[in-house]
Structures are given as C-alpha cells and as structure tokens.
Amino acid sequence: MGQVVNPEIQAKEDTVENRQYKKPDSLKEKIYFRSIRFGTDLLALVLSGSDRFDGWEAHADADFGRFYVAGDYGWSSRYEVIGSGGEYSNDGSFWRAGVDVNILKKDPDRNMLFFGLRYARSSFSDRASLTMADPYFGTQQYSLANPSVSAVWGEMIAGLRVKIWKEFWMGFTSRLKMGLAVRGNNELASYNVPGYGTVSDGFTWGFNYQLFWRIPFERRTKPAEVSP
Amino acid sequence: MLRLCLLCLLSTILLSCLSEPDCIITASNEVKIALSHAGYDDSVRFAKFDRIEVSGTDSVFHVGDSVSSVVLPVDPGSLQTTFRFYYEIVEDTVTFSKEDSVKVIYTRVTRVISPDCGAFNYFQDLAIVLSTFAEATVNNSQLSTSDSKNITVKL
Numbered sequence: 263m264g265q266v267v268n269p270e271i272q273a274k275e276d277t278v279e280n281r282q283y284k285k286p287d288s289l290k291e292k293i294y295f296r297s298i299r300f301g302t303d304l305l306a307l308v309l310s311g312s313d314r315f316d317g318w319e320a321h322a323d324a325d326f327g328r329f330y331v332a333g334d335y336g337w338s339s340r341y342e343v344i345g346s347g348g349e350y351s352n353d354g355s356f357w358r359a360g361v362d363v364n365i366l367k368k369d370p371d372r373n374m375l376f377f378g379l380r381y382a383r384s385s386f387s388d389r390a391s392l393t394m395a396d397p398y399f400g401t402q403q404y405s406l407a408n409p410s411v412s413a414v415w416g417e418m419i420a421g422l423r424v425k426i427w428k429e430f431w432m433g434f435t436s437r438l439k440m441g442l443a444v445r446g447n448n449e450l451a452s453y454n455v456p457g458y459g460t461v462s463d464g465f466t467w468g469f470n471y472q473l474f475w476r477i478p479f480e481r482r483t484k485p486a487e488v489s490p
Numbered sequence: 491m492l493r494l495c496l497l498c499l500l501s502t503i504l505l506s507c508l509s510e511p512d513c514i515i516t517a518s519n520e521v522k523i524a525l526s527h528a529g530y531d532d533s534v535r536f537a538k539f540d541r542i543e544v545s546g547t548d549s550v551f552h553v554g555d556s557v558s559s560v561v562l563p564v565d566p567g568s569l570q571t572t573f574r575f576y577y578e579i580v581e582d583t584v585t586f587s588k589e590d591s592v593k594v595i596y597t598r599v600t601r602v603i604s605p606d607c608g609a610f611n612y613f614q615d616l617a618i619v620l621s622t623f624a625e626a627t628v629n630n631s632q633l634s635t636s637d638s639k640n641i642t643v644k645l
Contacts, residue, residue, distance in 0.1 A: 342602075342605045344602055344605055344608055344609050345605075345606075345607075345608030345609065346608075348608070348609055390602065390609065392600065392609045394566070394609070394610075394611065396519070396563070398544070398549045398563050399547050399563070399565055399566055399567060402566055402567045404600055406600055447599075449597075449598060449599060450599075450600050451599050451600065451601040451602075451612075453601075453602035460604075
C-alpha cells in the first residue's frame with residue numbers, strides 16, 4: 263500500500279528553517295575571476311594642495327579568490343626649502359604592479375587581510391637651487407636640474423580591506439620599499455622619487471589609506487540545498 | 491597565525507613613522523696629499539713649505555710648515571684645481587728650494603641630505619692631469635672626511 267502523506271505536516275517540513283544547507287566541502291577557493299575594485303589613496307588627497315606636496319594615486323585589483331592581481335598609478339610633485347634659502351622640487355609619475363594573497367579564507371564579505379609584492383617604476387624630473395659658503399672660495403650659487411630621471415624598486419606590502427557598505431570598501435596598505443635604482447642623475451642626486459619617497463640607502467616605509475568601489479562579475483548563488 | 495600577521499602589520503605601520511635621515515655628513519672638498527721619497531716605496535718624506543697656492547682663491551696654505559702631508563681644498567665652483575708648491579727639501583745635508591705643481595680634475599655631485607641638514611657637494615673621480623713632481627699617484631679618488639690619503643707625490 264502507498265504511504266499517506268499529510269499535506270500539513272509535509273508543508274511544515276518544507277519551511278526554510280527546516281531545510282538543511284550543504285556545508286562547503288573545503289576552505290579551498292577556486293581560482294577564477296570574481297570582481298574588480300577601483301580606488302584612490304585618501305592620504306594623498308588630504309596632503310595635496312599644501313605648499314610642499316601635490317599628488318594623487320589610483321588603485322585597482324582583480325579578485326581571483328585568494329589571489330589578487332593589483333596595480334597602482336599615481337602622480338606627485340614635491341617642493342622643499344633646503345637649509346637657509348635653497349630649494350628642491352620634483353614632479354613625475356609612477357606605477358606599481360603585483361600580486362596579493364588574502365589570508366582570510368572564504369570570508370563571506372570578501373574582507374581581506376593580505377600580504378603582497380610589487381614591482382614599481384617612476385619617471386620624473388627634478389631641480390635644485392642652492393647656496394653654499396666656502397671659507398676659501400666664497401659663496402657659491404648652484405642651479406642644477408635632471409630633466410629625465412627613471413627609478414625602479416620593489417615593495418613588500420601588508421594591509422587590510424574591509425567592506426563598509428554595499429560595494430564600497432575601505433582599507434590601508436603598509437609598504438616596505440627596497441632596492442631603489444635611479445638613472446639619469448647629472449650633478450644633482452635626486453632627493454625624492456615620486457611613489458617611493460625620500461631617497462635613502464637600504465629601504466624606506468610608506469603608508470596608504472584607501473577607499474574602493476567594487477564591481478562584481480560573479481553571480482552569487484545560494485548554497486546547494488539538501489533534502490532532509 | 492592570524493595574530494602573528496596582525497602583529498607584523500602593526501609593527502610595519504609603526505616603523506613607517508621612523509623615516510627621517512640622520513644628519514651624518516661625510517662630504518669634504520679637501521684633498522689629502524702625502525709626501526714620499528722618489529725612488530722608494532712607502533717612505534715618508536718631510537718638506538718645508540714656503541707656501542702652497544690653490545687656483546680659484548687668494549688664500550695661501552701651509553706657510554712655513556715642515557710636514558710630510560698637506561690638506562688642500564679643491565675649488566667647489568670648478569671641476570679642476572691647480573696646486574702650486576713652493577718648498578725646500580734636504581738631500582745629503584744640502585737644502586734645495588723647489589717649485590712644483592699638480593693639476594687635478596674631479597666630478598661633483600650635489601646631494602640634499604634633508605631640509606634641515608641642508609645640501610652638500612660630494613667630490614669623486616679625482617684624477618691627476620698634470621704633475622711636475624717625480625711621480626704623483628691617486629690613492630683614493632673620493633674626497634671625504636676620513637683620514638685616508640688621496641694623492642701621494644714623490645719628491
């Protein structure tokens with residue numbers, strides 16, 4: 263004989279609360295393109311317009327699961343008063359490209375705590391007007407310029423990206439910059455490189471505070487339902 | 491693992507504040523010239539200088555000094571400087587008055603240390619283009635505040 267099904271009981275069993283969702287079978291994420299994010303550095307915008315600094319940065323990264331392909335492009339100009347009466351200024355552009363790894367596994371909002379590497383390059387010009395006193399040769403005036411300078415360096419970065427509302431994200435990036443090589447200096451050694459900062463032996467540090475907007479390309483699907 | 495990563499991230503952020511360069515200056519426009527015996531290696535020689543003249547300045551140096559080495563400034567506004575030496579040496583108890591000159595060329599790189607420290611000229615690639623001494627050699631082509639000699643001349 264066939265089994266009699268009480269429709270009321272069957273309806274109750276079919277409610278959303280009683281449906282059992284299939285758990286993800288592992289924390290491994292498949293590598294495929296999910297979304298792209300565009301952003302800008304808020305610190306550069308805040309500091310711009312001062313007497314000493316003007317510039318901006320744009321960022322973009324493509325989401326491939328745990329891995330992100332990222333790039334930056336920016337422009338800056340800097341002016342410094344050197345000692346008493348001397349001046350140094352530069353202006354130029356820079357870009358960075360690299361890969362980030364998100365160590366937050368399968369966060370449902372795709373928040374990120376990440377580490378990454380960057381290759382960076384800058385093209386700029388700089389100039390200085392300086393006065394130096396010598397006890398034997400008197401006061402010397404120097405007007406020096408490098409019309410075309412290029413620089414390359416590497417970066418190790420770490421940072422955070424957090425979803426704040428719908429497709430808007432906020433985050434910061436800390437940068438350890440190293441391996442700077444500058445070409446095109448004449449009699450003036452470049453003091454500052456756009457995107458890198460003050461030229462120094464060894465390494466230097468940098469920091470960005472960023473706002474992003476994400477464009478998803480992945481259609482969100484409900485987890486698979488498993489009948490009880 | 492997550493806590494360790496957060497600690498590294500926080501340390502990275504805090505260390506990014508320590509980025510001001512130290513005000514340590516090694517730039518100098520002084521050439522250190524050592525005197526040596528002609529025909530001998532590494533033999534120090536003393537000479538009594540009436541005076542030493544340097545092109546580009548009216549100042550005279552080492553007047554009346556009996557020394558085995560001299561320190562002379564190069565002209566920071568030019569890429570060459572000539573030193574003229576008026577001196578006396580003693581050989582076999584006989585005193586000789588002599589006059590010799592050395593012309594050197596060099597490159598100059600101006601480097602800004604920091605807005606507070608200022609900018610300084612670094613002189614390097616020192617080379618001798620003309621010398622009337624028996625022999626004159628460059629030992630260290632970079633001028634700095636260190637004690638290492640830059641040129642040795644044989645009298």
